[in-house]
Amino acid sequence: MVSLICTLRHHTADVNCCTFSRNLLATASTDKTIRIFSIIDFSELPFSPLTGHGYGVHCCCFSACGKYLASCSTDGTTIVWSMGTGETVTAFEHPRRSPVRVCAFSPDSTCLVSGASDGTFALWNFCSRTLRRTGTVNETSVVACSFSPCGQVFVTGSSYGDIRVWDLEVNQLHAEKDAHDLGVTCCHFASQIYIEGEVANVRLASCGQDSLLKIWTVSHLSVAGCTMQLLHCLSAQSAPVLSCAFSTDGQYVVSGSVDKTVTIYNANQGVLLYTLSEHERYVTACAFAPMTSLIATGSMDNTVNVWRFGDQNREGGDEGEVLAVGAANASCEGRKQQTGRLRQLVCDWSEEDVSAWLRDEGLEPLVRTFRDNNIDGVELLGLSKEALASELNIESVGLRNKLIRKTEELKLSSASSDCPDEFLCPITREVMTDPAIAADGYSYEREAIQSWINGKNRSSPMTNLPLQTTLLTPNRTLKMAIGRWKSSQ
Incomplete structure (x- = not known):
């Protein structure tokens, strides 16, 4: 109906x-x-x-x-x-x-x-x-x-x-x-x-x-x-x-x-x-x-x-389907939130953004300390091991080392934050090196989509609909575009 x-x-x-x-x-x-x-x-x-x-x-x-x-x-x-x-x-x-x-x-x-x-x-x-x-x-x-x-x-x-x-x-x-x-x-x-x-x-x-x-x-x-x-x-x-x-x-x-x-x-x-x-x-x-x-x-x-x-012929009410999609979107948004944040300029992060990032990275014990010291994105990028120990009084060597390591990863991610979204594999969310078009019309990193299919998952990672074929077509146009973008960086 x-x-x-x-x-x-x-x-x-x-x-x-x-x-x-x-x-x-x-x-x-x-x-x-x-x-x-x-x-x-x-x-x-x-x-x-x-x-x-x-x-x-x-x-x-x-x-x-x-x-x-x-x-x-x-x-x-x-x-x-x-x-x-x-x-x-x-x-x-x-x-x-x-x-x-x-x-x-x-x-x-x-x-x-x-x-x-x-x-x-x-x-x-x-x-x-x-x-x-x-x-x-x-x-x-x-x-x-x-x-x-x-x-x-x-x-x-x-x-x-x-x-x-x-x-x-x-x-x-x-x-x-x-x-x-x-x-x-x-x-x-x-x-x-x-x-x-x-x-x-x-x-x-x-x-x-x-x-x-x-x-x-x-x-x-x-x-x-x-x-x-x-x-x-x-x-x-x-x-x-x-x-x-x-x-x-x-x-x-x-x-x-x-x-x-x-x-x-x-x-x-x-x-x-x-x-x-x-x-x-x-x-x-x-x-x-x-x-x-x-x-x-x-x-x-x-x-x-x-x-x-x-x-x-469909089972279940449409209302249930719409609600399920809404819940799925909310869940997906939660998973994407960190990726989206990393693709903004870290120096523009607020104190709340920094706190959310700490939780995402398993550094929850540091959230209160960072809030008390009003650490925003700019200050996060400038932190050193010495400052963590002497100024923020973080005694745990393990926490200090993990934070520095995560901050370095953050800097690397931030450096490529201007990467066009189309260059990222929908599965790995990394810049593709060998993009291939699947039967759903989307481009993926060949190794990632092949692994997805080999895992007996015959549905599209993007639409969740069945893939009509496992045939992958090289996306040479996209590969050339990514190559030009990398050369310009």
């Missing part, structure tokens, strides 16, 4: 896009703003709304780790925002300053593609903040784009109606002419990769002005390029379909239409499951939340509806 949880009425104009990270919902609007909400209680974050675009915002997307959000606008820019502070990380100006209609991060967040109204698209190197390649379709607008889960190819959809497949050198691998009569409006890859011999198969959902939602199989052959085969042509909506998205597990696909409805299909069978009719105007945006049963839909009625979706 599907139930409406809440309606967000914060925007003052059309909602053009909505997208989820693991714990946030972002919405973009013609009112020039992007708003950020917590998916725990759908309260708006303190730094929201994000303002910086001069015209309406057409699209927004999260990086895989959720640390960044990209947004694009008629003003010709794609702005990347920090989800920790809400501040601008960088702003990409599209070549010729043409209005940018759509943007998408690669699964490893090393690349960002943006498509514009002049029929061009730009592939940006997000790590170096530079333009990598540009490409051109027909004399039309690029209105849709999506990266495959392996991150090695992406598709563009145009208002002319074609869908084109490109590699990272912007070589066209395939063109599906007239995929949608009168124009494509949106396209979205599923997260799963199916391997048959040397062929990698992924599914792509697309929708258009022809009032159809289509599901394709895109087959990538290392030598022969790409092919596209139509699996399902879905026609439950009576007007142009403006948006579509797969669920994280690839089992379902949702779409929004000019007829004001939202439809949910079984993506494998192409069967209509639900039709939702709560919006008062065109439904322009839709998205599934990762790892939860939430769906967000945005409309030209200026609202965003949040739905709870539960398949009748």
Whole structure:
């Protein structure tokens, strides 16, 4: 069943896009703003709304780790925002300053593609903040784009109606002419990769002005390029379909239409499951939340509806699942807190930060002494063995030696605190030396993910969903980016 949880009425104009990270919902609007909400209680974050675009915002997307959000606008820019502070990380100006209609991060967040109204698209190197390649379709607008889960190819959809497949050198691998009569409006890859011999198969959902939602199989052959085969042509909506998205597990696909409805299909069978009719105007945006049963839909009625979706075959209540995810997020936040603290400047630590670090490192007996002496980050880094004994009166030689050793480790960690998050293996949280892409689309240190798989753990470390294959693909682009970053240090 599907139930409406809440309606967000914060925007003052059309909602053009909505997208989820693991714990946030972002919405973009013609009112020039992007708003950020917590998916725990759908309260708006303190730094929201994000303002910086001069015209309406057409699209927004999260990086895989959720640390960044990209947004694009008629003003010709794609702005990347920090989800920790809400501040601008960088702003990409599209070549010729043409209005940018759509943007998408690669699964490893090393690349960002943006498509514009002049029929061009730009592939940006997000790590170096530079333009990598540009490409051109027909004399039309690029209105849709999506990266495959392996991150090695992406598709563009145009208002002319074609869908084109490109590699990272912007070589066209395939063109599906007239995929949608009168124009494509949106396209979205599923997260799963199916391997048959040397062929990698992924599914792509697309929708258009022809009032159809289509599901394709895109087959990538290392030598022969790409092919596209139509699996399902879905026609439950009576007007142009403006948006579509797969669920994280690839089992379902949702779409929004000019007829004001939202439809949910079984993506494998192409069967209509639900039709939702709560919006008062065109439904322009839709998205599934990762790892939860939430769906967000945005409309030209200026609202965003949040739905709870539960398949009748699933055991247990959805409320329990949402609560479990909330608890998991809280637990994960606790595990990540230390790592996040180490990646700030230690000299900016407060006395409370120092106390928390001492507890994390098993130095709890020193907390009171440090508090009594008002030790903050700057003073922590300046401590010596002599000062610990003579000024802080720490008598235990073992405690003094352990603290000095941990402080030295802290200095080393702090020295590389500016390392981009995308360069860190999600398992080890260390800079990768041999990054490899797994079937979930994420990049890991090869040894770490191989060890994970060899331990008979066939679920994704990032999504907790089953890995469809144990095949690992070298991420040479990311490896080169890490190499350049290391050379600059």
